[in-house]
Amino acid sequence: MHRRWLLSALALLMSIFLAACTTATTQQPSTKITNPTETTNTNSQQLSKGSAKRVVALSSLSADIISRLDQTKIVGITGSKLFKDDSKFKDIPRVSEGQSPPNLEKVVALKPDLVIGAEGFSNIPIQKLQQLGIPTLLTKVNNWESLEELTKKLAVLINADPQPLLNRYKTFLPEKPTQGFSTLALVSRQPILAPNKNSWAGDLLAKFQAKNIAADLQGKSPVGGYVTLSAEKVLEANPEVIILVNPPQGNSEAGLLDSLKKEAFWQQLQATKNNRVYVFDYYGLVNPGSIDAIEKACQQLKQALFVKQGT
Structure with a gap:
């Protein structure tokens, strides 16, 4: 069961963080928002201020941002579990479900003047839509600054004011930096897989002044922004705080924790001895997912990292 979870987790991580086998060795983390209509296809219209009035979002984060900037501009979304109980998206057509590729016929039928995809995951459907002359945008959010830049970019394209949403982002972060725990x-x-500073999770930890043990490590992990660690390395680092991430599919909070409890080194760690092990959802910490997911992850980080040792 653990192997099955690992394979699904790695597959989803690789697709979102540009780590597909064919490209993992050449792509580098970046905050740049790529517009493929400018770089790979000359047939698509150039995107300009206020040009997008019918937007289809192939990523949950872009769909959420657009809907918060101007609900009237979003006409199609990806079928994400994050929106299952969200009334804002109740009547908006789904063009994909789960990790399945989007149904391009459904996308075209919505007559979009902009389709937004996630770089590394939506590249193929975006290229096909370009060939049909539909304006597209590929995005990548792997740090806080790129989240803000994406929000500003989308606001320009749909002629909306990004400031209220940007102000809300600021409330997620700690007001006063504190001396962080080794985390x-x-x-x-x-393998034992941990985020370094070149990932959304790693950057978020840094925003909360956590001393991320893996921050400056580099390795041969197939997942961009992540490194593999040995049990000896974890024991040597002996973190004060450990954060475990739920698998992207499944609801069990105990899975990874129960698995790690079987490791000989686990009970020797000070985080374990001091009951400073916390379980987070995949969405928000590993994959930004949605604004609410990010906010929840930030609230959990405040609780995990700003509590005194032994309390």
């Missing part, structure tokens, strides 16, 4: 975030057991 290790883990997303899998075999």
Whole structure:
């Protein structure tokens, strides 16, 4: 069961963080928002201020941002579990479900003047839509600054004011920096996989002044922004706080924790001894997912990192 979870987790991580086998060795983390209509296809219209009035979003984060900037501009979204109980998206057509590719016929039928995809995941459908002359935008959010820049970019395209949303983002972060605890975030057991500073999770930890043990490590992990660690390395670092991440599919909070409890080194760690092990959802910490997911992750980080040792 753990192997099955790992394979699904790695597959989703790789698709979102530009780590597909064919490109993992050449792509580098960046805050740049790429507009493929400018770089790979000359047939699509150039995007300009206020040009987008019918937007289809192939990523949950872009769909959420657009809907918060101007609900009337979003006409199609990806079928994400994050929106299952969200009334804002109740009547908006789904063009995909889960990790399935989007149905391009459904996308075209919505007559969009902009389709937004996630770089590394939506590249193929975006290229096909370009060939049909539909304006497209590929985005990548792997740090806080790129989240803000994406919000500003989308606001320009749909002629909306980004400031209220940007102001809300600021409320998620700690007001006063504090001396952080040594921290290790883990997303899998075999291999032991942790985010470095070139990932959304790593950057978020830095925003909360956590001393991320894996921040400056580099390795041969197949997942961009993540490194593999040995049990010896974890024991040597001996973090004060450990954050475990739920698998992207599944509802069990105990899975990874129960698995790690079987490791000989686990009970020797000070985080374990001091009961400073916290379980987070995949959305918000590993994959930004949505604004609410980000806010929840930030609230959890405040609780995990700003509490005194032993309390």
